[in-house]
Amino acid sequence: MSAAAQPRRTRNSRLVRALVAAGTGAAVLALPLIGATGASAATGSSTPSTTLAGYPNNLDGWIRESLAIMAEKKIPGTYNGIHRNIIRESSGNPSAINLWDSNAAKGIPSKGLLQVIDPTFNAYHVAGTSFNIYDPVANITAACNYAAARYGSIDNVFGAY
Template sequence: MAARGKHRRTRTSPLTRGVVTAGTGIAALALPLLSTTTASAAQPAKVPAAAPAAAQVRTVTYTTVKGDTLYGIADKYGTPGGWQQLHKDNRKAVGDNPRLMHAGLELKVRTTKKASAPAKKSTQSVATATQASVKTYANNLDGWIREALDIMAQKGIPGSYDGIYRNVMRESSGNPQAINNWDSNAAAGTPSKGLLQTIDPTFQAYHVDGTSWDPYDPVANITAACNYAAARYGSIDNVFGAY
């Protein structure tokens, strides 16, 4: 808006108050002079647009399924801070490496998405379906190897069913309670234990997160031994004798 009095001609006579003459000589056009009040009147202010309401953040519990990633979960729920914040909030459950996840983890997920009643029902249905789809394994050598292989796949540890089975049969004949009390390791106070005959220092150094700390636990023993074999030989599949 123009400032008061700007571009206004100087008044030269009281007789001309109320009009100003504009022209070149012959004809003159009398123009009403805006009063001071009119000239300084402010234009009606525009009402500012209402600021968008801040997103409501709430926390939900999500149970992971095979194939889930932190990025995908954060994107699905609109998690503030993205997958990095989701990992930070669930580091105890996920571990230090955000790429290594397995099914059945219960994550606390911050979400900005408001679920309607049908969506909430759908979420409950998904949770029920997830629980129903949790994989189970037979409590025998076949089941132990298959469970170990699934965990190894999530952790990026190489190995095959045949490679594990071959070494298990050589080392323990499939007995998870097997222990070697007569070799040099036993003489040193660290006897070899379990399906793949690991000594305690090796088991502890190569223990795989999410499995038992008991070296006699079949799945924990297999995964730790395969983790060690991967570091030393490239894979348990490359082991054909004492290791």
């Protein structure tokens, strides 16, 4: 239908549509709040909300826990340096694995938050952390230990390492 043949919309109909849209948006925002008043906390969550050390079980908590371990072991690095490298390497996915680069072609794919290969993880593993390369804190701490030995700090890493 051509623009000339379409019915004209009045100012009132636009106002009514805007109010309906605003009301719908408010209702959508209010629904979770209404439902939450009668809900109880979930039990048996599959993912704990904190790590064993009491940090949040998320990227922020993993970095902060790693920094605490690094401070004890005198491994240099900052939150911003670690975060920048994690986002570049894995987008924050602790289960990330690279199956296409030269390391993968050799049968030793890069794994975890900071995309560490098994030999590097084993050589730079930090005592007191898990021996699981996919463990976020162990992966971060080993990678930072390696970066400290090779580049002085994870803060000095701005590309694949």
